[in-house]
Amino acid sequence: MSNEAVLHANVGVSGHDAHHDEHHGHHHETFISKYVFSMDHKMIAKQFLITGMVWAVLGGLMSVLFRLQLGYPDSTFPWLEDILGKWAKGGRISAEAYYALVTTHGTVLVFFVLTAGLSGTFSNFLIPLQIGARDMASPLMNMLSYWFFFIASIVMLSSVFIETGPFSGGWTAYPPLSALGDASPGSKTGMDLWLTAMALFVVSQLLAGLNYIATILNMRTKGMSMTRLPLTIWALFFTAVLGVLSFPVLFSGFILLIFDRNFGTSFYLSDIFLSTTNTALPNEGGSAILYQHLFWFLGHPEVYIILLPAMGMASEVLSTNARKPIFGYMAMVGSMFAIAVLAFLVWAHHMFVTGLNPFLGSIFVLLTLLIAVPSAIKVFNWLTTLWRGNIRFTPAMMFAIGFVSLFISGGLTGIWLGNSALDIHLHDTYFVIAHFHIVMGVASMFGMFAGVYHWYPKMYGTYMNNTLAYIHFWITLIGAYLIFWPMHYEGLAGMPRRYYDYGVWESFKQFVELNRFISTVVIIVFAAQFFFLFNFFYSIFKGRKVTTTNPWGSNTLEWTTPIKPGHGNWTGEIPEVHRWAYDYGKDGQDFIPQTVPVGDNETQH
Amino acid sequence: MYMNAVSPERNRIHPHKFTMWVAMGSIIMMFAGLTSAYVVKRAQSNWLEFDLPPVFWISTVVILASSLTIHLSLKAFKAREMPRYRMLITLTAVLGVAFALLQFAGFSALHKDGIQFFGAGSNPSASFLGIITGLHIAHVLGGVIALLVVFLRAFSIKNKVYTSVPLEIVATYWHFVDLLWIYLFVFFNSIG
Numbered sequence A: 001m002s003n004e005a006v007l008h009a010n011v012g013v014s015g016h017d018a019h020h021d022e023h024h025g026h027h028h029e030t031f032i033s034k035y036v037f038s039m040d041h042k043m044i045a046k047q048f049l050i051t052g053m054v055w056a057v058l059g060g061l062m063s064v065l066f067r068l069q070l071g072y073p074d075s076t077f078p079w080l081e082d083i084l085g086k087w088a089k090g091g092r093i094s095a096e097a098y099y100a101l102v103t104t105h106g107t108v109l110v111f112f113v114l115t116a117g118l119s120g121t122f123s124n125f126l127i128p129l130q131i132g133a134r135d136m137a138s139p140l141m142n143m144l145s146y147w148f149f150f151i152a153s154i155v156m157l158s159s160v161f162i163e164t165g166p167f168s169g170g171w172t173a174y175p176p177l178s179a180l181g182d183a184s185p186g187s188k189t190g191m192d193l194w195l196t197a198m199a200l201f202v203v204s205q206l207l208a209g210l211n212y213i214a215t216i217l218n219m220r221t222k223g224m225s226m227t228r229l230p231l232t233i234w235a236l237f238f239t240a241v242l243g244v245l246s247f248p249v250l251f252s253g254f255i256l257l258i259f260d261r262n263f264g265t266s267f268y269l270s271d272i273f274l275s276t277t278n279t280a281l282p283n284e285g286g287s288a289i290l291y292q293h294l295f296w297f298l299g300h301p302e303v304y305i306i307l308l309p310a311m312g313m314a315s316e317v318l319s320t321n322a323r324k325p326i327f328g329y330m331a332m333v334g335s336m337f338a339i340a341v342l343a344f345l346v347w348a349h350h351m352f353v354t355g356l357n358p359f360l361g362s363i364f365v366l367l368t369l370l371i372a373v374p375s376a377i378k379v380f381n382w383l384t385t386l387w388r389g390n391i392r393f394t395p396a397m398m399f400a401i402g403f404v405s406l407f408i409s410g411g412l413t414g415i416w417l418g419n420s421a422l423d424i425h426l427h428d429t430y431f432v433i434a435h436f437h438i439v440m441g442v443a444s445m446f447g448m449f450a451g452v453y454h455w456y457p458k459m460y461g462t463y464m465n466n467t468l469a470y471i472h473f474w475i476t477l478i479g480a481y482l483i484f485w486p487m488h489y490e491g492l493a494g495m496p497r498r499y500y501d502y503g504v505w506e507s508f509k510q511f512v513e514l515n516r517f518i519s520t521v522v523i524i525v526f527a528a529q530f531f532f533l534f535n536f537f538y539s540i541f542k543g544r545k546v547t548t549t550n551p552w553g554s555n556t557l558e559w560t561t562p563i564k565p566g567h568g569n570w571t572g573e574i575p576e577v578h579r580w581a582y583d584y585g586k587d588g589q590d591f592i593p594q595t596v597p598v599g600d601n602e603t604q605h
Numbered sequence B: 001m002y003m004n005a006v007s008p009e010r011n012r013i014h015p016h017k018f019t020m021w022v023a024m025g026s027i028i029m030m031f032a033g034l035t036s037a038y039v040v041k042r043a044q045s046n047w048l049e050f051d052l053p054p055v056f057w058i059s060t061v062v063i064l065a066s067s068l069t070i071h072l073s074l075k076a077f078k079a080r081e082m083p084r085y086r087m088l089i090t091l092t093a094v095l096g097v098a099f100a101l102l103q104f105a106g107f108s109a110l111h112k113d114g115i116q117f118f119g120a121g122s123n124p125s126a127s128f129l130g131i132i133t134g135l136h137i138a139h140v141l142g143g144v145i146a147l148l149v150v151f152l153r154a155f156s157i158k159n160k161v162y163t164s165v166p167l168e169i170v171a172t173y174w175h176f177v178d179l180l181w182i183y184l185f186v187f188f189n190s191i192g
């Protein structure tokens, strides 16, 4: 089916020949069909982005609250009781609330912000625009994917407000805490809502991923061969493939969990005595480790689902603003492919200390350390792209460079953790927290910021304010390092993660000051995000207007659309592509867009 | 107007058909996850072994037959033999429902033998069988619904131009769930 046919397929007639007209972009649109149940990929992208931003604020606020407990364990904050009620009696967060906050923070940031908010936004926005398509292969499925995400969000949010509180057993939801309602207050209705929300979320991701893959492979404009695709598209493609292949496995893990919770099966449960109810449970023969296998078979690909879009956008932004071709295009694609394949073969590195057979463990060590190779190739290529470039330090560029810095810092600690012997000491300590927050959490956030600052003019037809953006950048970068760098030392000293109060340990008394420092920086960095939020919303209405279609002097197709593209993206025909996306500084020309035919004495790509 | 935007060689496969193929990959992963979990769990302690009752053979024949009927109905559709198409598609849907009922008959036969799937006293080996085949039944019934939608759409007044694409997609899916059952059946009989 052609691009136009897809666009019109939702008008009611499914016959191919029924539509010879040329009125794309001029459907009769109501407020509802334009802003709410929109099938325009650009609007859906904005819906994902804004929902993701709401979640980022909520999830970030949760971390501020639990950092208050960690940084000031002996202080009381009466205003906490005002907002949290019984969860913070006397102005101190209760242990139960603390665990609930940590769990919800993790779930929300990993899935709702950095998966849906990041790849949902940019896959939707960039795939059709950069490959030259009028919309997704199935705009309807695309819309559904957002609404499933939205309902998942509502369900997850509602779990915060119920009597027994949200789930509190960690974002990985290991049984038995997740399987036994009597295990803790959060394991009751909170866990039911958590599971429901996550199941809906998986559906949303599958609908989205299927669509992204079909669109990239089938709807590229004339001349847009796979090897001419911008790296953003390659990254989003691998992201979608990972999601489509790993989320179903998580889903099967959840199904077994649901049966253990509600229908008395024993997949994950065996020989349990519950002290809360003083009963011995009848379940026999289950294995909690089985859940971990199923969870991490998704869980590890998931971290790359989060990271790959950031990698792709950083590549694009770096090349554009260094005014140089990306270094090693095919090596970039190849290493993303390698990462995508290896992502499925390393899950057990999260389980080195579960009693895993040490021989099997050593195989997983090898495979895990192999990931360092494609990762290093990518870092090398980013640095060589920057090398001797005519760098324009736009806010997007700053965040892209920050992304590279963070990826290096966090990737190096991954190599420590990948050694099963070292991991015996480091597992479940603050070292792991530091590792994954730097390499995944903050790095992907930076990729997302780079993307927003870079494509904002295309999204809203205005610019964001640069001064605010620079303030936002520096506070966030310095703050992120100040927060997470010291955690490596705490972890090396053996300080375990997921504890409410470290005051009882003599050995961690030395970190009281440090923890207070970290918590203080957390508050500052959280506050600094309002520079971004204000900038974002203010600029939609009051930002400087974009007056040229291609403000960054960029080669990719989205900058050949009108300043505010309608549904259908291009008013006339979709442009044809004649070259790759990275002809910057070629033959003395600043940039040559993909739509420019190759000259006679030019080398072709 | 709409053909010139995309070069013909890119149109070899309809995007919706392609999406179906990727979705099948996704479904395969789900069942692969479950059957791997089965293998892992089986290697551990406390595993109840039992044979599948003969009803499952009948249901296997039924689902194989339904693949044949949907294949023929697609052919009839393409040849514009509408009465034959309607008859065959109805037959396919009926066979799909019959398959589901036969699977349940299999479960109750096991239950009569004292095999408990869920609840206290259930063994993971039976629970796995119940969940995996149950999910498969859900996929078959999903196919029945899709079949009905396609079938009814062929009657709708709005739809003057017949395209076989939706039917082809459903047929592909139908063969897929058929194969999936064959895989599961062999799996349970050889590994179980």
Ligand code: HEM
Pocket (backbone or CB within 6 Å): A303, A304, A306, A307, A349, A350, A368, A369, A371, A372, A375, A410, A411, A412, A413, A414, A415, A416, A417, A418, A419, A423, A426, A427, A428, A432, A435, A436, A439, A440
């Ligand atoms: C050189 C590459 C990397 C290696 C060798 C590596 C290795 C590891 C290992 C062995 C662990 C388990 C530590 C433990 O629990 O004891 C771990 C945890 C983690 N890694 Fe990495 N990693 C690498 C890169 C990344 C990247 C790029 C991301 C994300 C984009 C990431 C995200 C995570 C997360 C989220 C966890 C912890 C999850 C949890 O326990 O809650 N890692 N890493």
Ligand SMILES: [Cu+2]
Pocket (backbone or CB within 6 Å): A299, A300, A303, A346, A347, A349, A350
């Ligand atoms: Cu991992």
